[in-house]
Amino acid sequence: MSAELVLSSVIFFGLAVIIPVIMLLTAVFGPRSGGVAKNDAYESGIKHVVGMADQKFSVKFYLLAILFLIFDIEAVFMYPWAVSLRELGMFGFLEMVVFILLLLTGLIYILKKGVLNWR
């Protein structure tokens, strides 16, 4: 195992221990009480909770999530290209121009289809 890996895991597990400990301190210092009303979900002060939390949502949020996946993966894909642009030459540049233009076309198509028209 390389030294880098050891160091990274030490940082990682150190934090993974410390933060829950901060949170568990409240279990030591804090009071412990319960009750029907106390364990209810908060609802602006009325006595009994109306309806369920899992209600219907606009499907646009799911569409946006899927769009995000496409654009995010594409953005991360551009990072190695950006680092090595100087070595890639004109061909590498033009390839990425074609790729980004395709992507922009896709974005315009999505917007024209009305994914972001909310009413």
Added chain:
Amino acid sequence: MSLTLLNVIFAVVVAIAFAALNAAYLVWAERRGAGRIQRRPGPNINGPFGLFQPPLDGLKLMAKQLTIPGGADKILFVAAPVLSMFPAIMSFVTIPFSEMIVAHNMNVGLLMIFAFASSGSMALLFAGWSSRNKYAMMSAVRSVSQAVAYEIPMLITAITIVLMTGTMDLMEIVRQQGPSILHWNIFPLLTNSHNLLMPFSFLIFFTCTLAETNRAPFDLGEAESELVAGFHIEYGSMGFGLFFMAEYANIVIGSCLTTILFLGGWHPPLPFLGFIPGVVWFLLKIYILIATFIWIRWTFPRTTIYGLLNLSWKILIPISLFNLLLTAGLLKVF
């Protein structure tokens, strides 16, 4: 080996202390600033200028009960605050405060910070979903759609910096911006790309930082007038405290990243000011940015969720893609 191990443990402790101290005193600064802007004193009872308020608040939060609502998914409910704090502190590990002060520099530091930043939205989703509360659920859906929408222009704008510097190493990015203000990436004249749109890049990045950290005018996730408190509505005690600390730690990371990428990191604005240590310049720059954050929060009205998502998808993403093409083209021409 043991020496480096000690160094790393020391670095982790310093990172946590820095994050906690900043989170605590940014709350104080925010409340005092809000007071100034709204012509009222703000917290001024405990200690000089109310300076003892944050530690007392922390102690109070620690002495409260962590109530888990009856219908909640217990494991996710407890895990969510920890998950929101974790990436916020992890990101501090790779941020260079000066040529010497960096816990652990990596050659993919920029990518690592973005990876942790995007895993922060998982915590929002966990918190909102596991609370079994209508407000929390709505807020989680809003916050996540906002976070993912603004992550894309942020990532793409950062690519222009990677193009100009040819590296993802944060220290190397800063080193290339010396020695004077004209070499900073925000000013396009003396950097190796003559892209006159770099100030706009900076504005896009700054706007995205505001939106990513759920700050006003983009704080739709915790719009008090509609959603009471947002995704952390069911959290009390240290669960709320961790969310709060994570929010402010994220603001500090956002300003650090903006400073590193655009404002020359630890470099002084003029070369003859180099006798002042770099860490002073770095802290000065990030605190000016944070003051701007607070200023913006208390002077701009909140947008709507539609306006927020439209701004990102219809304006910022096309502009940042165009800016990326322009930067790459200019680099190839010159």
